[in-house]
Amino acid sequence: MNSAPIISMEGLDPLGFTQDGVPRRDRVLNWFGLSAEALAEAVQQTRGSGSPSETTDHFVVQLAHLANAVTIGLERDTAKAAKWFRAPNPMLGGCSAMDMIQKGRIHRLQVFIESALQASVEYPDRVNLAGPGQAESVDSPGRRFDMRESADSPGSPGNGFGLSDSVESPRTEPGRAAERKIEAIAERIADHVTYRLTVSLGLPARLVCPSDEAEQAVVDAVARVATVREILVEVIDLRPAPAERLDAVTARLDGWESRAAKNALDPMRTLLIPRGFDVFGDDAHDGPIYPFRFKFQFDRKFLWLFVGQDASRMRFLFDSGQRPLYRAAGDITPEDWQQESRRL
Numbered sequence: 243m244n245s246a247p248i249i250s251m252e253g254l255d256p257l258g259f260t261q262d263g264v265p266r267r268d269r270v271l272n273w274f275g276l277s278a279e280a281l282a283e284a285v286q287q288t289r290g291s292g293s294p295s296e297t298t299d300h301f302v303v304q305l306a307h308l309a310n311a312v313t314i315g316l317e318r319d320t321a322k323a324a325k326w327f328r329a330p331n332p333m334l335g336g337c338s339a340m341d342m343i344q345k346g347r348i349h350r351l352q353v354f355i356e357s358a359l360q361a362s363v364e365y366p367d368r369v370n371l372a373g374p375g376q377a378e379s380v381d382s383p384g385r386r387f388d389m390r391e392s393a394d395s396p397g398s399p400g401n402g403f404g405l406s407d408s409v410e411s412p413r414t415e416p417g418r419a420a421e422r423k424i425e426a427i428a429e430r431i432a433d434h435v436t437y438r439l440t441v442s443l444g445l446p447a448r449l450v451c452p453s454d455e456a457e458q459a460v461v462d463a464v465a466r467v468a469t470v471r472e473i474l475v476e477v478i479d480l481r482p483a484p485a486e487r488l489d490a491v492t493a494r495l496d497g498w499e500s501r502a503a504k505n506a507l508d509p510m511r512t513l514l515i516p517r518g519f520d521v522f523g524d525d526a527h528d529g530p531i532y533p534f535r536f537k538f539q540f541d542r543k544f545l546w547l548f549v550g551q552d553a554s555r556m557r558f559l560f561d562s563g564q565r566p567l568y569r570a571a572g573d574i575t576p577e578d579w580q581q582e583s584r585r586l
Contacts, residue, residue, distance in 0.1 A: 256318045259306040270306050274327070280344065287346025304348055308339075308355055311469045314462075315359050359470045424459050427576050432463035434574065435513065435547055436471055446538075446546035446571035448519075448560055450553045452579050457549060461515065464547070474512040481518035485530040491516065492530070495537035495544075511545045519548040523555025528566075531559075535566040546571060553580075 257273060259265045271281060281298065288296045313323040327339040334342060334354065342351040435447060451457035461477055468475045480487045491514070522531055538546070548571055550556045559567050 255306075255310055256313050257306075257310055257320060257323075259310070265302055265306040267302050270302050270309070273309060273324070274305060274340070274343075284344050284346065284348070287344070288348055289346075291346040301348070304352065305343070307469070307472065308348075308352060311355055311359060311466075312339075314466045314469055315355075356470050359466060421455070423578075424453075424456050425463070427578060428456065428459035428463040429467070431460055431574065431576065432467040435464060435545075436467045436473055446548070447574045448548040448550075448556060448571040450520075450556050450573075450575045450579060451549060451551050453551070456579065457517065457551065460549065461517070464513070464515065468513060475515065476512055477515045477517060479517045481521060484518070484521045484527065488516070488522070488530045488534055492534045492537055495534075495541040511543055513547065514544040515547045515549060517549045520550025520552040520555040520559070523550070523552060523558040532566050535570060539570060 257269075259269050259273070271278070276284070281301070285296055285298050285301045288301065309323065309327070312326055313320055316322045316326065330336055330338050334351075337345075339351055342348065431449065449460065451460060465475055478487060478491060521527065548556075548560075553575075556573075559565055560569065560571055560573070562568060
């Protein structure tokens, strides 16, 4: 029997569905309020609507994926996400998302959600799903999604997932403007990084963030975009115990022994984000770096985004010919943040 597919890691599972990367069916069904019988009926309805190969395990993976995607899109507000799945939505022809699931139309629901979240990459200051005069049903193709209409009070501003309180605020104070700028830059970085994975370029990258807020915005944006593209993400904060945690990462790498390195086709990689990597940018941390480089440069299971906040330490790590990570990752720090780092 095939094992259940892995769907997400730390950054993509705010609802806690997975255990060792595999979705727990009981947790998923409990969140959706579905019995085993209702699950079986939904799977049968989906098969009858044109997906004859649909399996129960894959259906549970889809449920977990969609619930997490909506939760991330709604700023990880789990209560709001649960409400969205149950509220009638004019963008779904007056049905709720749960109605779509139970009627065998989960694939249409998935397209609807992913289109909405992808639109939010282009408009990072709001979660975009439907606007007044632009509302359409998922059964009425050909018009673009711009979801700002509330399912609770049609015509009023909302976040497009059919909830009345919008994630777009009318505030224009400098603090919010700066926050929006950070979010916009983070979204561009996320789109770039995940594109590198989907086209299998496999080029490691490094990023210097000017603040904790910018770093968190990048991690959240990568999680959101990766969810849309069904990419695995794992975030490892090295700062609490740098040497020990990096050694634990090193132990997971195959290096020369990687079976993937011997095959013509690359496997689907996990995007690994080591945070606080700049802690190693001094002479006191040579030890854990050398074995990591030896395995990391040949392992093909992961795509890498090294994140830190100290630009000089990151340059010391990756731009010094006397360091083991010399030219091991390209710098993708945007110009805005490079200038900010120079001012600090």
